[in-house]
Amino acid sequence: MNEFWSSAANARFGNLNALRDEAVAATSMDAPTLGLSIVDGLLIPLAFLHLFVEGEAKTNVAMAGVDAVSALVDEYSTPAIAGLSAAAKHLGVPGVAAPATDAAIDIFLQHLMPDEPFIERFAALMDDKTEAFANLGQRKLALIETAGALNHTLNNLFWYRSLRRNRWRTTAGETPMSSLMADALKHIPMLDEPPAPAFGEEVLLRVSRGDGLLTIAQLSWNACLESADGTLPTPGYIRDGRYVGLYFVDAGPGFGPEARLRCFEPFYRGADIQSTYRGARVGLGLTLARIMAARLGGKLEFGPVGGGERPVLFLPAGPASTISIAT
Numbered sequence: 472m473n474e475f476w477s478s479a480a481n482a483r484f485g486n487l488n489a490l491r492d493e494a495v496a497a498t499s500m501d502a503p504t505l506g507l508s509i510v511d512g513l514l515i516p517l518a519f520l521h522l523f524v525e526g527e528a529k530t531n532v533a534m535a536g537v538d539a540v541s542a543l544v545d546e547y548s549t550p551a552i553a554g555l556s557a558a559a560k561h562l563g564v565p566g567v568a569a570p571a572t573d574a575a576i577d578i579f580l581q582h583l584m585p586d587e588p589f590i591e592r593f594a595a596l597m598d599d600k601t602e603a604f605a606n607l608g609q610r611k612l613a614l615i616e617t618a619g620a621l622n623h624t625l626n627n628l629f630w631y632r633s634l635r636r637n638r639w640r641t642t643a644g645e646t647p648m649s650s651l652m653a654d655a656l657k658h659i660p661m662l663d664e665p666p667a668p669a670f671g672e673e674v675l676l677r678v679s680r681g682d683g684l685l686t687i688a689q690l691s692w693n694a695c696l697e698s699a700d701g702t703l704p705t706p707g708y709i710r711d712g713r714y715v716g717l718y719f720v721d722a723g724p725g726f727g728p729e730a731r732l733r734c735f736e737p738f739y740r741g742a743d744i745q746s747t748y749r750g751a752r753v754g755l756g757l758t759l760a761r762i763m764a765a766r767l768g769g770k771l772e773f774g775p776v777g778g779g780e781r782p783v784l785f786l787p788a789g790p791a792s793t794i795s796i797a798t
Contacts, residue, residue: 487518494567505575506555506567508738512624512753513551517544520617527607536600543596546584547625554582571738580632590615590622623692627755630685631737634762641766644679645789648715651676652706655687670708674715677787678767686767687717689760690784694719696752707776714769715788718776725779734782735761735771757782 487510494507524540555567558575569575594615597604604611633639649670676683694704704721726734733739740754761771764784774783 487515490567491515493565496568505558505569505571505579505738508571508740508753509551509555509579510567511740513621513628514548516617516621516624517548520544520614520621523614523617527610533600533602536597536604539596539600540593543592547589550582550584551579554579557582571736576631576737577635580628580635583628583632588622589625590618593618593622624753627689627753627759630759631755634759639763639766641682642679644682645675645677646680646683648674648676648708648717648788651680651683651687652691652717654680654684655691656706674708675789676715677789678769682763682767683786686760686763686786687784689756689763690717690771690782691719693756693760693782694721696756705777709774709776709783710788711785713787714785716774716783716785718774718781718783720777720781723779725777725781726773731773731780760784 491507491510494504494510521537521541521544525537555569558569558578559565559567561578562569562572562575564570569579597611597614607614630639652670678686691706704719706717706719708718709716730741734757736754737758738754740752757771760782764771764786767786769784769786771782771784773780776783
């Protein structure tokens with residue numbers, strides 16, 4: 472037991488570890504599991520956020536701040552646990568052992584709270600409790616970054632629910648490729664100074680800025696999470712008839728055969744997931760990007776770029792001889 476945490480907090484984390492062990496034991500390598508993805512990608516990061524603040528409370532953070540964070544965490548974790556339990560009960564499996572079947576996913580998504588932006592609520596809470604968090608210094612930035620990763624996970628869950636219910640309405644438009652890519656990179660909180668893409672020409676993508684940004688951001692987030700050295704891979708593009716294919720290249724070898732076959736399945740996070748805790752991610756990024764690309768008249772598929780097979784996002788585009796720009 473960690474001496475900095477209360478018995479209730481230690482029990483919370485211990486229970487989550489037990490839940491993870493249960494989910495791991497029930498996970499088949501042949502199918503992604505909803506239970507393990509939600510425990511790993513949402514519940515444990517939420518618990519870490521709460522435990523970090525409570526640990527700091529012994530020296531720097533007033534208990535009012537701890538109570539406020541605890542209440543916010545519970546608003547998101549309680550419905551998620553209830554959803555997992557309901558999905559498992561419906562399928563007749565124990566605890567968090569629910570596989571990622573369509574029925575289990577829909578039952579779980581019904582229990583999610585309204586899609587309110589977690590990062591904004593967390594930041595507002597810290598501003599409201601300024602005195603409680605005044606002495607955190609640089610550790611406050613670490614908290615905000617953790618909350619940002621959780622915000623992305625929650626957004627993906629909410630987006631997936633909206634897409635399954637056909638609630639996303641695309642809008643017509645044209646947007647310059649380079650500015651759209653630059654804007655997408657700005658939405659990744661782990662990048663302090665995202666680089667400006669250096670493309671040899673400017674091409675108009677036949678998508679609205681908002682729709683294109685949402686779709687490309689999924690690809691760029693996934694590229695950062697999968698990067699071999701933890702840094703932002705280099706963006707690039709290829710022409711393919713009336714499409715432009717956007718991609719990211721890192722120092723790694725690309726996706727292997729099994730990953731290419733399975734990575735578009737919802738909640739699939741790789742064959743090593745049973746023994747590896749992967750942080751605030753649930754396995755929806757490429758699933759969402761593929762659905763969204765199709766609804767924009769494009770496609771997401773693998774292509775041989777950067778010396779390996781990597782996801783390439785093809786979007787409708789204007790002619791190749793648009794505006795030439797300096798590299």
